[in-house]
Amino acid sequence: NAGVTQTPKFQVLKTGQxxxxxxxxxxxxxxxxxxxxxxxxxxxxxxYSVGAGITDQGEVPNGYNVSRSTTEDFPLRLLSAAPSQTSxxxxxxxxxxxxxxxxxxxxxxxxxxxV
Amino acid sequence: xxxxxxxQPEMSVQEAETVTLSCTYDTSESDYYLFWYKQxxxxxxxxxxxxxAYKQQNATENRFSVNFQKAAKSFSLKISDSQLGDAAMYFCxxxxxxxKLTFGKGITLSVRP
Numbered sequence: 001n002a003g004v005t006q007t008p009k010f011q012v013l014k015t016g017q018x019x020x021x022x023x024x025x026x027x028x029x030x031x032x033x034x035x036x037x038x039x040x041x042x043x044x045x046x047x048y049s050v051g052a053g054i055t056d057q058g059e060v061p062n063g064y065n066v067s068r069s070t071t072e073d074f075p076l077r078l079l080s081a082a083p084s085q086t087s088x089x090x091x092x093x094x095x096x097x098x099x100x101x102x103x104x105x106x107x108x109x110x111x112x113x114x115v
Numbered sequence: 116x117x118x119x120x121x122x123q124p125e126m127s128v129q130e131a132e133t134v135t136l137s138c139t140y141d142t143s144e145s146d147y148y149l150f151w152y153k154q155x156x157x158x159x160x161x162x163x164x165x166x167x168a169y170k171q172q173n174a175t176e177n178r179f180s181v182n183f184q185k186a187a188k189s190f191s192l193k194i195s196d197s198q199l200g201d202a203a204m205y206f207c208x209x210x211x212x213x214x215k216l217t218f219g220k221g222i223t224l225s226v227r228p
Contacts, residue, residue: 031214040124042206042220050214058215088158094214101214103150106160 002026006091006107013081013114021076021110023091031094031101032074036060036087037109043090049074081114088112117142119209121219128197129227135182136192136222138207145169147211149183149190154221155203163205166190194224202226 004025013019025032033048045058049068063085065077074093078085088111092104118141128134140149151163166174166183173181178198182191194201207219 033216035218040220042121042218043216044218045215048215090160092160092216094210094216096214098146100146100148100212101210101216102148103162103165104160104208104210104216109158109160111158 004091004093004105004107006089006110008110009108011110011112013078013112015081015083015114017081019078019081021078021089021091021112023074023076023107024072025074025093025105026072027093027095027105028071029093029095029105030071031096032068033058033092033094033104034064034066034074034076035090035092036085037090038087046076046089078112083114086112086114117144117209117211117215117217119207119217119219121207121222123222124220125223125225127225127227128194128201130197130199132197133193133195134197134224136194136205136207136224138190138192138219140188140190140207140209142188142209142211144211147209149181150208150210150216151179151181151190151192152206152208152218153201153203154206155200160206164192197226199226199228 034046035043047066091107094104153161
């Protein structure tokens, strides 16, 4: 039972480079999301998806793209990395119950440094 | 929009003592979930406890319990018999009809031996 698998764990990018953070879940959850964690800011929602083919923006979407072609996968793309995107990134998935979301299961996180 | 507030950035507790972490939230929904997540230095997000809004009974998980005051929109976490392994950052979180998880800014808990 893998849960949520997120790769890589660490990454260093140069300003202007692009990359994709991978996220996969094997729990058949409808809802998947990406967060960034910065000191003193908690976790802030970047993008989310309520099912395959459906994505939407969260609180801090600028500079990031997502797609959801399958229920299992939800990659996050950094288009042109900037130092302001230095952060820890988390992928999460959850199911819905009784018309509302339930607890989220998280990947192990990616520490990204943009130099 | 829902908001979650954790006003204390840091707390400290003596080993074996009890500590309470505070959280308040704001919502217009009547049916939702509240959670406490623990983040140790390994950075893994671990679910500690959850509370459904329509359940009046406070949730408990071993040494962890909550004081859920729906009218006051308050959701505090009590850790009894604190252990060194409880040292971590703790996040209060909310989710409702749109399934979005909204987090507080977190509190760093240290445990003194």
